[in-house]
Amino acid sequence: MGRVATTLRFQWQAYTHHFLRGVSRGRAGVGLLVFAVGLFLFRYLQMLPKAAAEVASGGTRRLELLLGGVLFAWMFPLLGEARFRISTRGLRRFPLSAWELFCVKVASSLMQPYVWVLAAGSLAVCYPLASAPNPKSGAVALVLYVAASFFVGHTLSHLLGIASWRVLLCVAAGGGLLAFGPRLAAGASGAGSWSAPSFNPGRLVADAATGARPALALALTGLVCAASAGLAYWSFRLGLRAEPRPNTRRFRLGLAGRVPGRFGGLVNKDLRYFTRLLDFYLGLLITVWVALYVALVEDASPHVTRAAMMGVLLFNLSAAFNYFGFETAEGLDRYGLLPLSGRDVIASKNLSFVLLVAAQLCPVILLASWRFGPVEGLLGLIEVALLSCAYLAWGNVTSVRRPYRMQSFRFSSGGSPVELFAGAAFGSLPGVALAYVLYAGVGGAAWKIFLLVLVYGLLYGASVVWAARSFELGREELGHRLV
Numbered sequence: 164m165g166r167v168a169t170t171l172r173f174q175w176q177a178y179t180h181h182f183l184r185g186v187s188r189g190r191a192g193v194g195l196l197v198f199a200v201g202l203f204l205f206r207y208l209q210m211l212p213k214a215a216a217e218v219a220s221g222g223t224r225r226l227e228l229l230l231g232g233v234l235f236a237w238m239f240p241l242l243g244e245a246r247f248r249i250s251t252r253g254l255r256r257f258p259l260s261a262w263e264l265f266c267v268k269v270a271s272s273l274m275q276p277y278v279w280v281l282a283a284g285s286l287a288v289c290y291p292l293a294s295a296p297n298p299k300s301g302a303v304a305l306v307l308y309v310a311a312s313f314f315v316g317h318t319l320s321h322l323l324g325i326a327s328w329r330v331l332l333c334v335a336a337g338g339g340l341l342a343f344g345p346r347l348a349a350g351a352s353g354a355g356s357w358s359a360p361s362f363n364p365g366r367l368v369a370d371a372a373t374g375a376r377p378a379l380a381l382a383l384t385g386l387v388c389a390a391s392a393g394l395a396y397w398s399f400r401l402g403l404r405a406e407p408r409p410n411t412r413r414f415r416l417g418l419a420g421r422v423p424g425r426f427g428g429l430v431n432k433d434l435r436y437f438t439r440l441l442d443f444y445l446g447l448l449i450t451v452w453v454a455l456y457v458a459l460v461e462d463a464s465p466h467v468t469r470a471a472m473m474g475v476l477l478f479n480l481s482a483a484f485n486y487f488g489f490e491t492a493e494g495l496d497r498y499g500l501l502p503l504s505g506r507d508v509i510a511s512k513n514l515s516f517v518l519l520v521a522a523q524l525c526p527v528i529l530l531a532s533w534r535f536g537p538v539e540g541l542l543g544l545i546e547v548a549l550l551s552c553a554y555l556a557w558g559n560v561t562s563v564r565r566p567y568r569m570q571s572f573r574f575s576s577g578g579s580p581v582e583l584f585a586g587a588a589f590g591s592l593p594g595v596a597l598a599y600v601l602y603a604g605v606g607g608a609a610w611k612i613f614l615l616v617l618v619y620g621l622l623y624g625a626s627v628v629w630a631a632r633s634f635e636l637g638r639e640e641l642g643h644r645l646v
Contacts (some may be wrong), residue, residue, distance in 0.1 A: 167259070167266050167267055167270075170257065171267060171271065171595070173273060174271050178314075178405055191489050192332060200557055204212070207287075208287065208603075210229065211224070211287060211290045211291055214226045214288075214289075215290055215518045216294075218292070218373065219295075222365075223369040224386050226365070226368075226372075227369055229288055229291070230288065230305075230365025230368055230369070231276065232289065233308070233312060234312045234365065235362065236281060236282065236310075237313055248353060260395075264399075265395075265399045268317075277501060285305075285309045286306070286309065286589075287310075289301075289302050292305060295372035297371065297372050298372065300372065301368060301369075301371050301376070302366060302516050304368040304371035304384040305368050307388040309364060310391075310392075311364075311388040311392075311523060312391075314391035314394065314395040315395075317395040317399070319332070319392045319400050321401065322402075323441075323569075323573075324402050324572065328401075329572060338442075348627075366386065367383050367384045379469065395559065409553040426510065426511040429508075429511040430511055430514050433482075433486065433489075433511070434515055436571075437489075437515065437519055440569065440571075440573070440574070441572060441574045441577050442479065442480070442574055442575050443519070445480070446474075446475045446479050447523060449474050449475050450523045450524065450527060453468055453472070453475075453527055454470075454526055454530055457531060457534050459529065462471070463534065465531065465539045465543075466598075466602075468527065468531050468539075468543070469543060469598070473546075473591060475520070475523055475524055476520060476590070478587070479519055479520055479523075479527075479590070480558075480575075482516045482519050483516045483554040483555050483590075484561055484582075485558070485561065485566055485569065485582065486512040486513075486558065486562050487563075488566060488568060488569035490566075490645055491644070494644030495641060496638075504635070505630075505632065505634040505635035506628070506631035507557060508631070509627055509630045509631050511618040512562070512625065513627070515550070515557060516558075520551060524543075528544055528547070539590045542597075546593075548596050549593035549594065550591070550593060552589060552620060553593050553619050553622070553628065554586070555623055556589075556619065556622040556625075557626075558586070558629065559626035559627060560626060560629065561582055563637070565582070565634070565644070566643075566644050566645055596615060600612060600615075
């Protein structure tokens with residue numbers, strides 16, 4: 164294991180060097196990020212006493228919901244971008260065995276500070292377990308459950324790097340959503356009896372802490388953890404042997420065929436890129452859910468539909484805030500060979516975002532028009548247009564000023580988290596303003612909506628002019644940032 168320790172030591176030095184350099188460049192941003200994380204943790208810690216009181220009275224629903232959140236949360240650090248971790252294919256150049264390479268991969272994924280915060284937040288569930296009849300077995304089961312969640316995240320990360328397994332996972336996710344989507348939609352309106360804990364593997368931890376046979380539940384949790392570790396190792400070996408396929412054989416999600424017109428080639432390329440982000444598929448899941456909600460729930464509300472449409476746009480922020488993220492320095496140089504101005508390039512990127520959002524939300528708007536009437540459909544279209552203008556007005560600035568590299572089949576992460584939060588708030592503001600105008604009971608809604616459209620239309624136009632000029636003047640610097 165000496166070779167593994169040496170590799171990890173150099174990996175740790177490289178990561179800490181990058182992290183400290185990033186902190187020194189943006190201390191104010193880091194401070195705001197710490198404040199935002201602290202606020203989230205404060206709200207999370209407020210839930211723990213409620214779960215503890217419920218466990219003391221014999222209930223486990225809140226505890227199981229917390230454990231389900233822990234399992235879901237461990238997906239993001241491992242399915243996020245790994246610019247400063249060693250990739251699976253990159254490990255093949257080291258003269259180490261498959262087991263040693265797997266140890267390097269697992270240990271390197273634990274170096275990020277946000278993983279430490281996530282681990283501390285997961286172990287904080289010990290607080291409600293202390294009120295259970297069997298707190299010690301519950302705590303041991305929790306540790307095994309967190310480890311299993313960690314290895315499940317690794318398994319998904321490895322399998323998403325293999326083209327054939329990506330197809331299988333997409334089919335499985337789609338089938339699961341079609342099977343349980345109606346129950347999810349009914350549960351959102353309070354009409355269904357389904358609840359998240361019914362399918363939550365965290366029930367094993369709850370049984371170990373509160374059940375009549377804690378030893379059996381603890382043993383089953385240990386088996387789940389061992390199976391998760393075995394699957395992670397198996398998927399890692401599979402990823403080592405997998406070879407990248409040619410572009411013509413890769414799995415692609417066709418949105419609406421090829422886009423014609425002057426920008427057709429650039430738009431088609433960007434659509435292929437952005438549909439490789441996992442963020443897009445989360446937005447697609449929300450789209451399918453809200454479509455099922457509108458079509459199947461008897462007392463469906465247009466307010467829920469409009470709020471869900473805002474969520475879909477939030478999951479496509481990278482296509483607006485970092486639309487150069489898949490480009491390379493060589494690719495940017497090729498733009499200079501095309502008979503396109505800087506404004507044309509920015510317009511093609513914006514059109515890609517609009518088509519990406521339209522492909523997801525057009526079915527929802529049509530269903531809303533059918534279910535709630537054409538006026539609600541028109542209002543939904545206005546809301547999407549306002550949100551798109553706001554997101555692009557912010558994104559045209561950040562995409563040119565501070566782009567960062569993105570990776571296929573990973574969640575988008577990188578850049579300044581503070582800018583991301585501020586941009587999300589700025590982009591969501593017209594949706595909140597539209598809801599206030601429509602439902603606050605004040606008069607003159609038509610001219611206020613027209614004023615919103617005018618203001619955000621002007622902001623978007625000004626951002627296009629600024630971004631086009633900045634792109635033409637700073638194309639070389641933009642390429643350096645994407646290396």
